[in-house]
Amino acid sequence: MTGIDGAAATAFASGGRGARDRIVASAKVLFYRDGIGATGVDQVAGHAHVSKRTLYKHFATKGDLVQAYLRDIDANQAVPRERALMNTGLSPLNRLLALFDAAEDSPARGCPFHNAAVEAAGEMPEVEDIVHAHKLSFVERLIATCAELGVADPRELGHQLAVVFEGAAALSTTLNSTSPMKYARSAAAALIDTASKDADTHIRT
Amino acid sequence: MTGIDGAAATAFASGGRGARDRIVASAKVLFYRDGIGATGVDQVAGHAHVSKRTLYKHFATKGDLVQAYLRDIDANQAVPRERALMNTGLSPLNRLLALFDAAEDSPARGCPFHNAAVEAAGEMPEVEDIVHAHKLSFVERLIATCAELGVADPRELGHQLAVVFEGAAALSTTLNSTSPMKYARSAAAALIDTASKDADTHIRT
Numbered sequence: 001m002t003g004i005d006g007a008a009a010t011a012f013a014s015g016g017r018g019a020r021d022r023i024v025a026s027a028k029v030l031f032y033r034d035g036i037g038a039t040g041v042d043q044v045a046g047h048a049h050v051s052k053r054t055l056y057k058h059f060a061t062k063g064d065l066v067q068a069y070l071r072d073i074d075a076n077q078a079v080p081r082e083r084a085l086m087n088t089g090l091s092p093l094n095r096l097l098a099l100f101d102a103a104e105d106s107p108a109r110g111c112p113f114h115n116a117a118v119e120a121a122g123e124m125p126e127v128e129d130i131v132h133a134h135k136l137s138f139v140e141r142l143i144a145t146c147a148e149l150g151v152a153d154p155r156e157l158g159h160q161l162a163v164v165f166e167g168a169a170a171l172s173t174t175l176n177s178t179s180p181m182k183y184a185r186s187a188a189a190a191l192i193d194t195a196s197k198d199a200d201t202h203i204r205t
Numbered sequence: 206m207t208g209i210d211g212a213a214a215t216a217f218a219s220g221g222r223g224a225r226d227r228i229v230a231s232a233k234v235l236f237y238r239d240g241i242g243a244t245g246v247d248q249v250a251g252h253a254h255v256s257k258r259t260l261y262k263h264f265a266t267k268g269d270l271v272q273a274y275l276r277d278i279d280a281n282q283a284v285p286r287e288r289a290l291m292n293t294g295l296s297p298l299n300r301l302l303a304l305f306d307a308a309e310d311s312p313a314r315g316c317p318f319h320n321a322a323v324e325a326a327g328e329m330p331e332v333e334d335i336v337h338a339h340k341l342s343f344v345e346r347l348i349a350t351c352a353e354l355g356v357a358d359p360r361e362l363g364h365q366l367a368v369v370f371e372g373a374a375a376l377s378t379t380l381n382s383t384s385p386m387k388y389a390r391s392a393a394a395a396l397i398d399t400a401s402k403d404a405d406t407h408i409r410t
Contacts, residue, residue, distance in 0.1 A: 035326040037242025114379045118323045121240040159388035167372020174319045183364035
């Protein structure tokens with residue numbers, strides 16, 4: 001399974017954590033794997049070994065729990081396929097390309113923030129605010145990395161790569177296959193190349 | 206609202222249609238707009254003005270109704286943003302670029318097939334079969350259009366454009382904004398340009 005499940009497993013193994021942490025850890029496993037709509041709060045409580053009463057003491061509504069689930073992923077940079085962008089040991093070019101190299105054991109589940117937006121369907125505005133903030137912050141980091149590359153228009157390239165990155169995750173979900181990742185990678189490389197030529201500069205590899 | 210709702214509205218206006226058609230038309234409105242998980246069969250029956258008993262006579266399970274919903278969209282080429290590819294009045298290049306011009310009043314809802322895959326979360330294999338068949342057929346049509354363009358590797362370009370197209374819809378959903386469409390369009394144009402240069406040919410505009 002993915003690093004999201006891995007984080008939850010670590011939470012359980014560490015022992016002695018409070019009920020709230022266990023509930024959020026369980027939500028991270030179940031909401032991501034099975035979907036938010038398909039997962040009842042009873043199931044989260046059962047998985048976390050707390051009573052439903054305890055769960056409701058910490059989270060008055062399911063919407064509150066969904067918000068905590070997404071905030072926790074955001075705070076821990078726990079979307080595996082986004083992490084390559086933070087790897088300052090890589091050159092800007094390799095950071096960008098590594099976004100499309102992430103091994104994904106569970107291609108069908110894609111991005112937890114995007115999936116939450118699909119399931120919220122306009123009915124959970126607080127959830128959508130968290131999704132927007134997370135994704136816009138990721139796009140800004142893409143743009144900053146494109147600026148490091150020295151391209152003429154890092155904002156344009158950053159937004160283009162954001163579309164390709166989202167498409168890689170989404171089409172992997174749609175097709176339940178990792179094959180879109182390789183086409184996304186070749187598309188990203190071609191777009192970076194074009195943007196670099198436009199700038200009449202050389203990419204710093 | 207989008208053409209999916211429009212088709213349903215037409216179904217109602219035509220009058221005299223059977224209960225089954227009305228149920229599917231209502232499913233197309235509600236499953237798309239509100240999500241599959243969030244829409245109960247009671248709501249579909251109410252919207253279609255049929256009893257729950259009548260609904261279950263036609264669709265033994267909710268999964269059967271979800272399948273009928275997606276099959277109906279597939280059969281009627283009723284994903285608005287995919288239709289540009291069928292417009293033989295346009296050149297191959299303009300057909301490909303027009304995919305990113307579609308006006309979308311409801312960016313947040315994206316592609317009904319992708320959304321169904323997100324919500325199915327591996328628990329509705331028959332639904333996923335329909336999603337895969339629809340999307341793979343669309344990718345093959347993209348590849349055929351790229352072949353018409355005369356690029357050296359239409360399969361590579363077709364798959365790249367499939368990622369960009371899926372990303373445009375998905376990021377529009379995630380951000381509840383149509384702005385990803387314009388970056389998707391510029392990315393598609395750059396990828397087509399690169400693929401055309403690779404072929405050492407000229408694009409037939």
